[in-house]
Amino acid sequence: MTSAEIKRLAQILRSRRVVVLAGGCSAEREISLLSGASIEVTLRRAGIAADVVDPGTDESEAFRVIDELRSSRPLVFVALHGAFGEDGRIQQRLERNKVAFTGSASDASRIAFEKSRLKTRWVAEGVRTAPFAVIGHDFVDRLDLDSIWRQFGGKALVVKPTASGSSLGVGRVDRFSDFAPRIHDALRFGCEVMVEPFLAGPEWSVGFYDSDCIGVNRITTDETAGLFDYTRKYSSVASPFEPMSPSASGIPVGLIPLAKDAVRSAGARGMSRVDVREDSSGQMFVLEINTVPGFSAKSQYPRMAETSGIGFESLCIRALGDCILGH
The missing domain is CATH 3.30.1490.20 (ATP-grasp fold, A domain)
Known part of the structure; x- marks a missing residue:
């Protein structure tokens, strides 16, 4: 999408109500709140009046909050992580209420969140993933x-x-x-x-918008000693990853096509991130896909967008524009 098209979309979005769903009742609530705040600031910087809505920590109350959106029919930016945010239930409720939202549809969200189910599909479709x-x-x-x-x-x-x-x-x-x-x-x-x-080689994350690669991160933790776990993701003082544009020379041959196959197989749309790791011989295996990647200041996806020159703000506007277009 061109910069002129992004500007036109932003102009249209300034007349629409935008709700950022963040927080929620999963174990990733705090990260989700950070993602929501980041998206709100990004959209408001573009002149779009976005408001964060926290469905709360009680699941029944959260569904009630979602159902209340029917009357005003806002555009919903989904920034809920973990169960109840990425597992398809929120998406299914929004679909039922005919409320437009960002990201993958409920079926794709459900499959992508259930790692073993998705890996079974990858094996059947020839997407290389480790035995499990x-x-x-x-x-x-x-x-x-x-x-x-x-x-x-x-x-x-x-x-x-x-x-x-x-x-x-x-x-x-x-x-x-x-x-x-x-x-x-x-x-x-x-x-x-x-x-x-355990795969003893380097780990990579590949960012996508639909089927377009927007950037690659090389995870910079010691691949022989540890994992890119919750502590390393969110508690590290130094950035635990190195952002690279899709055309960078240091990206292994075959990494982006492999990750793209994983996105296609999952049926993911909009913003997503695929995690890939190499074994000691350099063979690459898909680990998982995130259909609502983190959007906080420490998260990988915004850094990918900025490093590639696309810009996180442009991708947020594009995501809301796709809501209007019904993608």
Whole structure:
């Protein structure tokens, strides 16, 4: 979209009511509030009167708040992270109420949020992702964890909730004695966990708007020692990633096409971010996709947009413009 088209869209949006949904009742509430504040400031800088609406921490009350939007029919910018924000329920309610919103539709949101379901689709469609096993809350104490450990060669594993974001509950396991405690820790964030081999190469994040790559981040944590977890994402003093434009020379061949295939397979639209990691031989595997990526000052997606020269403000305007156009 050209700068002239963005300016025309901004002019149209100045006459519309815009609601930024942020906060909510998931474990990522605080990050969501930061994202919402960032979007509000960005839109107001463009002369668009956006207001943050927090659905609150009670799920029933949150649905009531969403339903109240029917009467005024605003354009809704979804900045809710985690369960109830990215899992398709809010999107389904907005669709039912015929309220236009940013980002992926409810079906794509639901599939993308359920990591094991999406990885099953990726495997079926030839999108390279690491092998995995799923362990349910009701069965963890009855399973032969030793056989699962041996299934992955007795090497380092990653345990993560199947339906959570911001890397909450994600951890690395190097010894079998730590396997069960790590599973129980991850189960605090959902009823199932996913087990994957630890990939010892560099990690990358690829930003998209629809199917267009808007930027790439190289994660700068020590890939052999740790994971890009919640603490490294939001508590690091130094920026834990290096933003690069899509045409930068340091981006591995095949990274962007692989991430683009992941977006296509998920059916994601609007803003999204795909996480990819290499193994020790340099082969790349898709980890997951975020259909409502973080928008705070420390988040990756806004930095991608600024580094590539597109600008986060332009993408926010484009997202709301797509609401009007019904994309």
